[in-house]
Amino acid sequence: MRVAVVGVGLIGGSIGLAARERLGGTVSGWSRSRSTLERALELGAIDRAGDSLADAVRDAEAVFVCAPVGVLPDVVREVLAAAPEDCVVTDAGSTKRSVVEATVDPRFVGGHPLAGAETAGVEHARADLFVDATWYLTPTPGATGVLFERLHRLIRELGARPATIDAATHDTMLAAVSHLPHVFANVLVAQAASALGEDGERMPATGPSFRDATRVAGANSAIWTDIYLANRDALIEQMDGAITRLQDVRAALTAADPDAVTAWNDAAREDRRRLLEAQLAGGPLYELRVSVPNEPGVVATLALELARAGIDIADIALYPTPDNSEGVIALWITGEEPAARAESLVAERGYPVARA
Amino acid sequence: MRVAVVGVGLIGGSIGLAARERLGGTVSGWSRSRSTLERALELGAIDRAGDSLADAVRDAEAVFVCAPVGVLPDVVREVLAAAPEDCVVTDAGSTKRSVVEATVDPRFVGGHPLAGAETAGVEHARADLFVDATWYLTPTPGATGVLFERLHRLIRELGARPATIDAATHDTMLAAVSHLPHVFANVLVAQAASALGEDGERMPATGPSFRDATRVAGANSAIWTDIYLANRDALIEQMDGAITRLQDVRAALTAADPDAVTAWNDAAREDRRRLLEAQLAGGPLYELRVSVPNEPGVVATLALELARAGIDIADIALYPTPDNSEGVIALWITGEEPAARAESLVAERGYPVARA
Numbered sequence: 001m002r003v004a005v006v007g008v009g010l011i012g013g014s015i016g017l018a019a020r021e022r023l024g025g026t027v028s029g030w031s032r033s034r035s036t037l038e039r040a041l042e043l044g045a046i047d048r049a050g051d052s053l054a055d056a057v058r059d060a061e062a063v064f065v066c067a068p069v070g071v072l073p074d075v076v077r078e079v080l081a082a083a084p085e086d087c088v089v090t091d092a093g094s095t096k097r098s099v100v101e102a103t104v105d106p107r108f109v110g111g112h113p114l115a116g117a118e119t120a121g122v123e124h125a126r127a128d129l130f131v132d133a134t135w136y137l138t139p140t141p142g143a144t145g146v147l148f149e150r151l152h153r154l155i156r157e158l159g160a161r162p163a164t165i166d167a168a169t170h171d172t173m174l175a176a177v178s179h180l181p182h183v184f185a186n187v188l189v190a191q192a193a194s195a196l197g198e199d200g201e202r203m204p205a206t207g208p209s210f211r212d213a214t215r216v217a218g219a220n221s222a223i224w225t226d227i228y229l230a231n232r233d234a235l236i237e238q239m240d241g242a243i244t245r246l247q248d249v250r251a252a253l254t255a256a257d258p259d260a261v262t263a264w265n266d267a268a269r270e271d272r273r274r275l276l277e278a279q280l281a282g283g284p285l286y287e288l289r290v291s292v293p294n295e296p297g298v299v300a301t302l303a304l305e306l307a308r309a310g311i312d313i314a315d316i317a318l319y320p321t322p323d324n325s326e327g328v329i330a331l332w333i334t335g336e337e338p339a340a341r342a343e344s345l346v347a348e349r350g351y352p353v354a355r356a
Numbered sequence: 357m358r359v360a361v362v363g364v365g366l367i368g369g370s371i372g373l374a375a376r377e378r379l380g381g382t383v384s385g386w387s388r389s390r391s392t393l394e395r396a397l398e399l400g401a402i403d404r405a406g407d408s409l410a411d412a413v414r415d416a417e418a419v420f421v422c423a424p425v426g427v428l429p430d431v432v433r434e435v436l437a438a439a440p441e442d443c444v445v446t447d448a449g450s451t452k453r454s455v456v457e458a459t460v461d462p463r464f465v466g467g468h469p470l471a472g473a474e475t476a477g478v479e480h481a482r483a484d485l486f487v488d489a490t491w492y493l494t495p496t497p498g499a500t501g502v503l504f505e506r507l508h509r510l511i512r513e514l515g516a517r518p519a520t521i522d523a524a525t526h527d528t529m530l531a532a533v534s535h536l537p538h539v540f541a542n543v544l545v546a547q548a549a550s551a552l553g554e555d556g557e558r559m560p561a562t563g564p565s566f567r568d569a570t571r572v573a574g575a576n577s578a579i580w581t582d583i584y585l586a587n588r589d590a591l592i593e594q595m596d597g598a599i600t601r602l603q604d605v606r607a608a609l610t611a612a613d614p615d616a617v618t619a620w621n622d623a624a625r626e627d628r629r630r631l632l633e634a635q636l637a638g639g640p641l642y643e644l645r646v647s648v649p650n651e652p653g654v655v656a657t658l659a660l661e662l663a664r665a666g667i668d669i670a671d672i673a674l675y676p677t678p679d680n681s682e683g684v685i686a687l688w689i690t691g692e693e694p695a696a697r698a699e700s701l702v703a704e705r706g707y708p709v710a711r712a
Contacts, residue, residue, distance in 0.1 A: 124647070124708040176551035181569040184540050186624035187601045191594060193627035195532035209572045211632065213537040215686075216565045218625020225618045232609040238547060239606055243599055245543045250595055253588040261584050262577045268542035269574020271549035276567065291480070303659065330571070352480040
């Protein structure tokens with residue numbers, strides 16, 4: 001298989017490594033930055049550096065365009081102009097309609113691997129980056145069947161799980177579960193900074209709910225401005241829904257209506273349980289909250305002990321008190337039985353523990 | 357010191373234990389539930405169970421009212437009617453204006469310890485629950501100086517750090533950094549459930565931003581309905597601010613204005629850094645993002661290795677991929693030098709690591 005990668009950063013570099021190591025493919029690469037391209041070559045992410053974009057893709061059977069969302073339509077157009085007639089072209093952008101709608105070509109299938117947003121750059125590329133990761137594919141009805149099938153198989157061979165979805169549903173989904181949470185995080189910190197601004201020195205002990213809710217605030221603008229804008233109509237729809245919900249809660253608060261507030265809060269608990277259970281394989285999720293002194297080694301020892309007992313932790317978060325003297329560890333365990341064993345183990349060590 | 361505790365759950369029980377163990381005080385207790393009162397006696401949280409609320413407080417020098425926010429004004433009034441003339445009365449509610457404004461008595465000083473919301477019940481009470489915790493005190497100008505001074509000293513002797521603040525500022529602050537994040541979490545899950553609802557089986561891999569942003573969604577209604585309602589005007593003010601901010605972002609998105617979106621996002625990053633730095637003692641905070649295979653023992657081993665190197669972790673979060681095959685650990689380290697050492701240590705183990 002002859003694969004071309006246009007844009008050889010973390011994602012493109014990892015595709016190159018995986019295609020070479022897992023498929024025995026031949027990979028040509030292209031980057032506007034000559035030094036990045038040479039680094040990719042040194043690291044073995046590509047076999048050959050193209051002299052130009054057209055040169056990199058000229059005899060490819062599959063091209064992966066790994067460019068920022070904002071320039072995807074242009075770069076994909078350029079690739080399609082240079083790629084062979086029987087070559088499938090895809091991208092890795094995290095919003096899909098903008099590139100899919102701009103691209104009328106039976107060789108193109110939109111794509112979005114859910115992997116590796118944390119460490120950028122080809123130096124962090126790994127052949128196993130996509131192992132078991134969901135990789136959305138958003139073909140249009142006009143896509144050539146044989147090319148779509150080739151891409152689907154290729155992505156499975158890279159180790160990922162291809163999931164076919166239409167571009168609009170993909171973007172609505174991502175707007176709701178990723179882009180809106182980012183917007184909310186930004187709004188929360190801006191609002192808190194403004195509410196507390198006058199107090200200057202006397203910053204509050206904000207506590208874990210604030211820290212968690214704002215963890216993604218101010219995510220890398222080089223990536224996120226593009227994402228927000230490319231998906232702006234789906235995002236605006238979700239924002240409008242959220243604003244309406246805020247106004248409904250505001251009305252219940254203004255009316256001092258405890259039943260309405262309780263019903264709203266209880267519904268949120270059920271919704272969250274349902275959403276998280278559905279997305280994590282292996283059965284329902286149980287959350288344990290453990291109070292511990294916040295000393296070096298406590299979390300580690302506890303996690304290690306659970307590991308020794310064969311209990312895998314799906315999610316973990318430490319909420320320290322502001323002075324770090326103590327804290328609560330939240331442990332998310334998959335499955336009733338492992339959760340019960342984890343609870344016993346933790347209790348035996350003398351730490352207060354409760355199911356959340 | 358003769359201390360009375362009205363309501364002997366986690367907070368009241370811990371006050372009793374701390375007053376007895378750390379101050380050598382004598383503690384009388386009261387609860388509407390006879391079995392809770394007897395359990396508190398068995399556990400040594402109180403020396404004596406009152407026959408009535410009035411009996412429990414009749415010769416106290418300090419009374420702590422640890423009742424739900426919604427009933428605080430009534431219970432505090434009852435306590436003040438029965439308590440001696442030279443007795444200071446305080447509470448532990450997480451919103452302050454409702455009880456402070458309802459209580460015109462020079463013996464009363466509002467209070468709010470930032471501790472122990474996770475595990476309820478006297479069986480989880482601990483003498484060290486308040487060690488180094490911030491404990492807000494909201495005296496009115498009418499408070500008797502000698503009684504306020506007694507309470508302030510007492511709280512320091514319980515191990516906490518008293519922080520004096522007026523009730524309105526307290527409630528605005530908590531609305532911004534705690535109550536609004538809870539509202540946003542609820543709105544996010546409701547919005548996502550509605551956006552994804554039609555898709556039924558095909559729930560998305562929501563990813564860490566959603567899980568983190570909604571961690572507190574649907575928090576215990578028995579506590580939170582009271583909190584939302586008691587602080588509703590401060591909360592509504594913050595919600596209105598947040599809605600205005602959402603509408604501003606919406607306008608920037610509608611106008612497809614990349615500069616406005618970038619400026620908004622960059623400002624959020626700066627705001628968050630400033631807020632979190634201010635609240636955590638010990639210098640600026642550095643976030644490391646480490647990619648690891650999600651196997652039992654990996655997180656533990658890493659945390660243990662950092663612990664052995666004397667690096668304390670202020671905050672930790674594991675973001676697994678949906679199938680749990682791998683994940684990113686976010687580590688928050690206090691101080692430039694420990695963060696740099698942690699980065700080297702992690703890199704030496706062969707895990708991709710980046711400063712966030």
